[in-house]
Amino acid sequence: MTTGLPDREFPADLVLVGIGVIPNAELAQAAGLEVAGGIVVDGESRTADPAIVAAGDCTVRRLADGSLLRLESVQNATEQGKSAAFALLGKARPFAGAPWFWSDQYDVKLQMIGLTAGYDQTVLRGSPEAHKFSLFYYRAGRLLAIDSINQPAEHMAGRRLFEQGISPTPEQAADSGFALNTLLS
Numbered sequence: 649m650t651t652g653l654p655d656r657e658f659p660a661d662l663v664l665v666g667i668g669v670i671p672n673a674e675l676a677q678a679a680g681l682e683v684a685g686g687i688v689v690d691g692e693s694r695t696a697d698p699a700i701v702a703a704g705d706c707t708v709r710r711l712a713d714g715s716l717l718r719l720e721s722v723q724n725a726t727e728q729g730k731s732a733a734f735a736l737l738g739k740a741r742p743f744a745g746a747p748w749f750w751s752d753q754y755d756v757k758l759q760m761i762g763l764t765a766g767y768d769q770t771v772l773r774g775s776p777e778a779h780k781f782s783l784f785y786y787r788a789g790r791l792l793a794i795d796s797i798n799q800p801a802e803h804m805a806g807r808r809l810f811e812q813g814i815s816p817t818p819e820q821a822a823d824s825g826f827a828l829n830t831l832l833s
């Protein structure tokens with residue numbers, strides 16, 4: 649394939665490619681919508697124009713504290729899509745759940761739930777040597793997020809903990825012998 653660009657070489661040990669990181673929001677901007685690194689929507693996928701909704705990677709969501717959150721994940725796109733459909737029908741379906749994400753990289757299954765911003769403590773559960781572990785992120789003793797490597801059952805238990813608003817103590821999280829799902833109702 650010819651790109652029309654001059655051939656250049658960049659020596660590197662590691663190459664990280666960010667595909668789809670910059671949203672094409674020109675059309676939204678031309679339509680007079682608020683754009684700030686993406687089309688600004690509320691928790692129900694409404695834009696500044698009551699007749700227009702937006703969902704997915706092209707959006708940034710305004711949170712209750714006024715900050716803007718851009719999530720690039722399948723879960724976010726589908727949940728916002730559902731909220732957008734409800735909004736068009738004049739119904740409210742706020743996207744209230746905790747964000748989650750997964751990626752399979754060769755033999756590594758990475759799964760995340762929650763957002764780590766502002767954490768002040770991390771707790772390791774499992775064994776990095778065995779390539780099966782989770783990192784729990786806390787702020788002021790309250791669970792913010794869990795990143796798991798090759799621990800799908802722990803991730804699912806974590807999702808249910810978030811759904812039920814349950815925060816295991818750091819001691820419980822660190823103890824692999826403690827079954828997290830015993831905290832679930």
Ligand SMILES: Cc1cc2nc3c(=O)[nH]c(=O)nc-3n(C[C@H](O)[C@H](O)[C@H](O)COP(=O)(O)OP(=O)(O)OC[C@H]3O[C@@H](n4cnc5c(N)ncnc54)[C@H](O)[C@@H]3O)c2cc1C
Nearest residue numbers: 667668703704705706719720721722723725749750751752
């Ligand atoms: C390499 C890669 C790996 C990823 N891995 C993961 C992962 O492991 N887990 C995860 O949760 N997420 C992952 N993501 C992110 C995930 O794919 C996106 O968050 C999700 O697809 C966003 O959905 P969307 O509907 O907003 O946008 P998209 O899925 O990008 O869909 C937008 C669609 O609009 C079409 N389109 C664009 N412009 C126009 C136009 N002018 N007219 C008509 N159609 C148009 C595009 O062709 C496209 O089909 C990955 C993304 C990439 C790029």
